[in-house]
Amino acid sequence: xxxxxxxxxxxxxxxxxxxxxxxxxxxxxxxxxxxxxxxxxxxxxxxxxxxxxxxxxxxxxxxxxxxxxxxxxxxxxxxxxxxxxxxxxxxxxxxxxxxxxxxxxxxxxxxxxxxxxxxxxxxxxxxxxxxxxxxxxxxxxxxxxxxxxxxxxxxxxxxxxxxxxxxxxxxxxxxxxxxxxxxxxxxxxxxxxxxxxxxxxxxxxxxxxxxxxxxxxxxxxxxxxxxxxxxxxxxxxxxxxxxxxxxxxxxxxxxxxxxxxxxxxxxxxxxxxxxxxxxxxxxxxxxxxxxxxxxxxxxxxxxxxxxxxxxxxxxxx
Amino acid sequence: xxxxxxxxxxxxxxxxxxxxxxxxxxxxxxxxxxxxxxxxxxxxxxxxxxxxxxxxxxxxxxxxxxxxxxxxxxxxxxxxxxxxxxxxxxxxxxxxxxxxxxxxxxxxxxxxxxxxxxxxx
Numbered sequence: 080x081x082x083x084x085x086x087x088x089x090x091x092x093x094x095x096x097x098x099x100x101x102x103x104x105x106x107x108x109x110x111x112x113x114x115x116x117x118x119x120x121x122x123x124x125x126x127x128x129x130x131x132x133x134x135x136x137x138x139x140x141x142x143x144x145x146x147x148x149x150x151x152x153x154x155x156x157x158x159x160x161x162x163x164x165x166x167x168x169x170x171x172x173x174x175x176x177x178x179x180x181x182x183x184x185x186x187x188x189x190x191x192x193x194x195x196x197x198x199x200x201x202x203x204x205x206x207x208x209x210x211x212x213x214x215x216x217x218x219x220x221x222x223x224x225x226x227x228x229x230x231x232x233x234x235x236x237x238x239x240x241x242x243x244x245x246x247x248x249x250x251x252x253x254x255x256x257x258x259x260x261x262x263x264x265x266x267x268x269x270x271x272x273x274x275x276x277x278x279x280x281x282x283x284x285x286x287x288x289x290x291x292x293x294x295x296x297x298x299x300x301x302x303x304x305x306x307x308x309x310x311x312x313x314x315x316x317x318x319x320x321x322x323x324x325x326x327x328x329x330x331x332x333x334x335x336x337x338x339x340x341x342x343x344x345x346x347x348x349x350x351x352x353x354x355x356x357x358x359x360x361x362x363x364x365x366x367x368x369x370x371x372x373x374x375x376x377x378x379x380x381x382x383x384x385x386x387x388x389x390x391x392x393x394x395x396x
Numbered sequence: 397x398x399x400x401x402x403x404x405x406x407x408x409x410x411x412x413x414x415x416x417x418x419x420x421x422x423x424x425x426x427x428x429x430x431x432x433x434x435x436x437x438x439x440x441x442x443x444x445x446x447x448x449x450x451x452x453x454x455x456x457x458x459x460x461x462x463x464x465x466x467x468x469x470x471x472x473x474x475x476x477x478x479x480x481x482x483x484x485x486x487x488x489x490x491x492x493x494x495x496x497x498x499x500x501x502x503x504x505x506x507x508x509x510x511x512x513x514x515x516x517x
Contacts, residue, residue, distance in 0.1 A: 087406040095413055141421075144430050149438040150447075161418040165411065172410040183406035190477060191407075197470075212440035212447075216455075224459050227466040234473040241480035300441055305425040309418065368516035371462075375514045379469070379505070383498055386476070390491045393483065 090182050091172070098171050102315040103133035109356050116360040137308065145304035150211025159206035160302065160309035166199030167316035174323045175250050177333040177340035188249035189241065192324060193234055196279075199313070200226040203288070203298050206310070210301035218297025221367065222281060222288035228374050229278035229285075235382040236271040239264075239389040240328045253332030260331040267385045269329045271378055276321045278374065280314070282355060284362040285370055322351035461513045472501055 107122065107129070114121025122129030147153060173188045175181040185191055200223060207219015241247065243264055244255035252261075262269045278285040289297035299310045326332055326347040333340030365373070440447050479486075479494055508514060 084405065088409060091406055091410055091413060095410075095417075141425050142429050144432065145425065146433070146437055148440050149435075150440050157422070161415070161422065164418050165414040168414040168417075169407070169410050172407045182410065183403055185403055185407070210440070212442070214441065220455060220459050224462045227470075228462060231466060231469045231473060234470070235476075238473070238476050238480045241477065242483045245481055245484050247477065247481055295441065295443075304429060305422060371516050372514070375465070376509070383502070387495060387498065390483070390494070394488060394491060 087182060090180070094171050094182055095168070098168065098316060098319065099312070101319060102312050103137060105315045105318065105352060106136070106311070107133045108352065109359070112353070112356045113360050116357075140305055140308040143304040145306065146301075148211055148301050151301065152209040152211065155205055155209035156301075157306070159202050159209055160306040160313075162205065163199060163202035163313040164309040164316075166195055166202060167313035167320070170195055170320045171316070173249065174320070175253065175327070175332065176344050178250070178253075180341055181250075184248070184250055187247045189237065189247045189252075189328075192320065193230075193237075196317070196320070197227075197230050199317070200230070202313075206302070207298040210298070212301050214295045214300045215298050218288045218294045218300065221294070222298060225281065225285070225288060225370070226279055228371065229275045232271055232374060232378045232382055233275040233279055235379075235386065236268040236275060237328060238386050239268045242386075242389055242393060249327050249332075253327055253334065256331040256334060260329065260334075262329040265329065265385070265389070267381065269325075271382050271385070272325060272329065274373075274378065276325065277355070277358065278370070280318055280321060280355070282318075283359040284365050286364060287367050287370060318352070318355060319348070322348040322355075325351055458516060461508075465508060465513065468501070468504065472497075 110132075111121040111129070122132040125131045125135045147156060170192050172182045173185050173191055175184065175188075203226065204219045204223040207215040207217075207222070210216070240252065240261050243261060244252045246252060246255070277283075281288055288294065294300075299307055302310060326344060330347050333344045335343035335346075338346075475497070476494070479490065483490060
């Protein structure tokens with residue numbers, strides 16, 4: 080028992096440190112890829128090819144003056160970014176990166192991730208409310224409506240996978256895909272999952288809460304310094320989690336020929352990172368009424384029909 | 397039973413680590429950074445002009461309707477998770493029961509649509 084705990088703590092620290100590093104370099108990757116897509120070079124000055132840019136950014140935000148606006152509700156204003164970051168980082172505790180490498184294995188892993196992630200959306204609302212300024216409140220309300228709506232579709236799209244694998248344990252879900260990946264059985268659910276994920280992550284084409292030309296920066300307009308960095312870290316940590324969940328639920332997790340499992344896992348989530356950045360470099364932004372209509376009028380009926388269809392097919396086969 | 401509880405110990409420790417990092421880094425930054433507030437700097441952002449109205453305005457009722465719909469469908473999803481996990485063992489009856497449940501909720505959904513709760517004009 081004691082030894083297991085020590086191993087768990089070591090794994091925890093490794094995962095935590097790696098997650099922060101990956102999050103930092105995701106921002107670099109994003110700027111670099113978007114730059115090249117727009118025929119620019121992206122960051123080039125700090126270090127070779129700008130490789131030290133994320134560290135410079137982090138240091139800069141660390142020593143920046145921290146402004147608390149006059150109208151702000153001070154405690155909530157401090158609480159929101161920490162809350163957001165914690166809710167994003169603790170999700171990493173249950174992600175199985177390979178059969179052996181995970182911090183802990185819960186038999187309700189999927190529920191844990193969905194529940195903590197939905198608590199995390201409250202942090203955005205709190206941040207908008209606590210700032211005591213117009214744009215953050217509007218941005219916070221918008222993101223709350225957006226994230227709560229798209230969370231439903233995300234949750235429903237997973238149900239088909241759960242019916243096939245018959246477990247909420249992430250390891251068992253991957254093991255059930257030894258022969259065929261779930262994406263073959265659940266292509267509709269996969270598409271809905273990806274669209275809902277873009278909405279949940281508040282990324283282009285659905286970055287309405289942060290639409291620069293109407294809302295300045297949404298809920299983090301008034302935030303500066305390291306508290307601002309927390310929102311960024313949380314956002315990219317959510318991107319990692321969403322990619323990991325997509326790989327585990329639909330693309331066979333660490334399964335793959337020849338290479339060791341963890342390498343396959345990393346290749347698959349990197350493909351997702353690239354996909355999300357690619358989408359950002361390609362699509363324009365939707366209007367808010369269009370965005371809500373897509374969700375409530377198209378995705379919800381489709382995803383419910385998918386569950387019923389999966390149920391019928393599973394009974395007949 | 398004890399084994400199931402002990403699975404959660406690392407989760408708890410992860411919470412402690414994450415909160416420690418979050419609060420610790422803020423305190424550290426507080427010690428390092430400059431702090432020179434002035435009235436202009438602390439005024440709420442409003443594209444460079446002095447703030448016009450209070451922020452304690454009324455908010456559109458649409459957001460409240462979305463919250464109600466969220467409750468409705470999220471509770472539905474919560475009922476569906478255990479159903480999905482045991483789906484292989486409950487036969488056609490299990491399917492028909494969930495189908496009826498979905499149909500009942502769809503009636504509410506169609507009503508909400510007809511009443512215009514899903515429109516953002």
